[in-house]
Amino acid sequence: MKNLVIGATVLILSLGILYAGVGLEFGAPPFTDMDDYFVSHGQEQTGGNNIVTDIVFDFRGFDTLGEATVLFTAVLGAGLAFRKRREDEDYEYE
Amino acid sequence: MNMSKIVRSAANLLFPFILVFGFYIVLHGHLTPGGGFQGGAVIATGFVLMFVAYSYDFITGCIGAESLHTTETIGLLLFIVTALVALGFGVTFFTNWMLDVGPVLNNPVAYGPNPGDLNTAGFIPVMNLAVGIEVLGALSVIVLYMLSGTKEEI
Numbered sequence: 001m002k003n004l005v006i007g008a009t010v011l012i013l014s015l016g017i018l019y020a021g022v023g024l025e026f027g028a029p030p031f032t033d034m035d036d037y038f039v040s041h042g043q044e045q046t047g048g049n050n051i052v053t054d055i056v057f058d059f060r061g062f063d064t065l066g067e068a069t070v071l072f073t074a075v076l077g078a079g080l081a082f083r084k085r086r087e088d089e090d091y092e093y094e
Numbered sequence: 095m096n097m098s099k100i101v102r103s104a105a106n107l108l109f110p111f112i113l114v115f116g117f118y119i120v121l122h123g124h125l126t127p128g129g130g131f132q133g134g135a136v137i138a139t140g141f142v143l144m145f146v147a148y149s150y151d152f153i154t155g156c157i158g159a160e161s162l163h164t165t166e167t168i169g170l171l172l173f174i175v176t177a178l179v180a181l182g183f184g185v186t187f188f189t190n191w192m193l194d195v196g197p198v199l200n201n202p203v204a205y206g207p208n209p210g211d212l213n214t215a216g217f218i219p220v221m222n223l224a225v226g227i228e229v230l231g232a233l234s235v236i237v238l239y240m241l242s243g244t245k246e247e248i
Contacts (some may be wrong), residue, residue: 046190047203048124048215056129057221061177061188064221067131068170068228075166075232079159082239 096149105147112140120226121219125210130222134229141234150241159242162235169228176220192216 029035038055046054056064096102119126120133145153180191192199193216201213212219 043203043205046215046218047193047200048218049203049208049210050124050126050129052127053124053129053218053222054215057218057225058188058190058216061221064225065173065177065188068173068225071228071232072166072170075163075235078236078239079163082243 096152097147102147105143109140109144112143113137116140116226116230120222122212123222123226124215124218125212130225131229133222134226135233137226137230138233138237141230142237145234145237145241153238153241159235159238162231162238164231166228166231166235169224169226169231173221173224173228176217176224190216190218192220 038051038059042051042054042059043049046058048054048058116133116135116137116139118133119128119136120130123129123133177188180187180189183189183191183194185191185194199213199216199219201211203211203214
């Protein structure tokens, strides 16, 4: 009974999300001012031919700085998780 | 423990080509699809191939996690310092200052579709290189850490 209720809930929710997703328009965004600006001015303002790189490293440099910091923090976390453990260190291991 | 000689020979053969392809993606980041992150991931793939083909002890005897970690830190520092130098020219943080200074990486770019010129785009190629170095160090050092975790079990 419980499984039936859970299954029905998941089914209804996924159908609702699918319906909402299918109903969205695709390919014709209402506001394109920003895109048009990047496409028409990106080359002359940054000098790069690849507009995506121009946006990532020039127009939105702070975003890339945050991404690099996230990667650095991930490496620090991995190093912490796989560190050399002392013999008498107290930790739970399964 | 080493994998078989076939795997090691194939890895030795493929490794330089993967490096060249990765650095090509990094250095042409401002002209062609790709960039620092993607090229760094490709180079890290080459390193991971070597990690898989050879034993953990052999790999740590060759590079070691410390040097890879230093590589990653150098990449992040180069990124931040390149952005900070803009303050010295009286413009804001993350301004493309190389477009105003000197002939380096400063050729005028043609508008519209064109074959492209490596010597353009100001500090974007430098940033690509910095992010590429950082990603190559970060992804390979994560795999190396995980490899050290499995070593204790075997």
